[in-house]
Amino acid sequence: MLRTNYIMNNTNIHRKIAFLAFSVTLISNYALLPVHGDVVHLKNGGRLEGRITQQGEMITIEYRGGSIVVHSQSVLRIEKKALAEQIFADRLHKAANDADACVELAEWAFKKDLNREYVQALRSALLIDPDHAKARHLLRTYKIYHANLPDNEKARQKLLDDHGNDFRIFCTDHYRICYDTTQAFAEFTGERLEKLYEEFMIFFEDRNFEPAPLTDRLEVVLFDSAQEFRGFSREISLKTTYSTGFYISKTNRSYFYDSISENNSEYRQIKDKLLQEQKKLSDFRRQVQENNDPRVRYVFKDSNGRESKLDKRQALERLDRQENELQNEYAKLHNFYRDQNITVTMHEGTHQLAYNYGIHSRYFQNPTWIVEGLAVFFESLGEQRGERPGQLNQNRFQYFGKAYASGRLIPLKELLTRDNLFHLGGDSALTAYAEAWALFYYLANRRHEKLFDYIFYLSLRMTHKNLPYDYEHRIKDFEKYFGSLTDLERDWLAYMSNSIR
Secondary structure, three states: OOOOOOOOOHHHHHHHHHHHHHHHHHHHHHOOOOOEEEEEEEOOOOEEEEEEEEEOOEEEEEEOOEEEEEEHHHEEEEEEEEOHHHHHHHHHHHOOOOHHHHHHHHHHHHHOOOHHHHHHHHHHHHHHOOOOHHHHHHHHHHHHHOOOOOOOHHHHHHHHHHHOOOOEEEEOOOEEEEEOOOHHHHHHHHHHHHHHHHHHHHHHHOOOOOOOOOOOOEEEEEEOOHHHHHHHHHHOOOOOOOOOEEEEOOOOEEEEEOOOOOOOHHHHHHHHHHHHHHHHHHHHHHHHHHOOOOOOOEEEEOOOOOEEEEOHHHHHHHHHHHHHHHHHHHHHHHHHHHHHHHHHHHHHHHHHHHHHOOOOOOOOOOOHHHHHHHHHHHHHHOOOOOOOOOOOOHHHHHHHHHHHHOOOOOOHHHHHHOHHHHHOOHHHHHHHHHHHHHHHHHHHHHOHHHHHHHHHHHHHOOOOOOOOOOHHHHHHHHHHHHOOHHHHHHHHHHHHHHHHO
């Protein structure tokens, strides 16, 4: 995995700090915390601070964690005062070019119990100075010792209410998993998701992205069979004919099914055929072993229909080979569906992390090639194919090679601008996914600084997500970071063709 530290110019830093300050304001407003607070001085000498609303003679003070109602006759006076969140946002904006000031602000926020703002200030310091030792130490220490996610009983119950009494809840450090599969599959999925989470965080932190910690666990739903999974998909009007998992931003949940469950008809039908063949071989072996007449010959047919007549010793040797071949076929079947589970978990889990950590914007129509390119880049975290992101994704690589050799590659301009390529189905979609992986793989290895500047730029876009990101602006934004499309496409294909050879 590439590791790099690089210096950004002051204009970029100021813009990024401004975005972080803006994010704090958005978060505060979203959580219904006031931008400006009021201090209510009571006649008995007490004081309450928060947002005030008054109905008749009753005054409601909303504060972090709840509210309280007092009678106006109990109030001595009301004082206008900026809340800690607004003070933080103002100070963060002023500290746009001073890493030490950002660290000082972080320590102030920590004392005020502003945990999210604490992390924002440390991230800002690292944007200004990626090598700032104290900021990096404080941030990593916080994530290890202070970022434990609390239990959320309401969210837990809501998840169960949405999916029924047959489901149970299993929690890992960062995920709340709702499942009606086996406990073993839920635990296996949790382990893979935690591995993905760890590598995702390291990958972006090492490139000077410092994602803020989660405030609640990410939610995942596991179905025991493809039939149940597709039935749920129909209920929410989602077409999943070929899909084995998906992430929905509206619910902020990922959904998967257990491909190797005994309740999965697709897997069971193939497995049952192999078991039937195994039984036939076992029955035949018993007949051969029990017959001691040396004159008997046993007839076998090969895949082309040719017959062979074998004596007892030869027949038993042939049965040994056939049983070994059958065991290999069963292992291939199990591994295929197991790898399918792993790959889709890595892919859809990457989408979920990217949207929750601000890698992809929730307010902007993200180019599909970058969304899917990042997800397929992380697919290589699957078991027996590498434990770090960025390994060669053999499935996507092979498909890219076939498309390249047959002249079926999608031109770069179309890949960047035609999101529907990923939804056409068949070879067109497979080619689009393979090319999205190949482009992201190339940029991560050859243009990594520009790639992450480009990703950060897209994450800052605040255009409404339902408004189109038109052809002209997509090309202009891409060339702003990577130069001429023609030159880049030529270098990209040369790089990939060398890998193919």
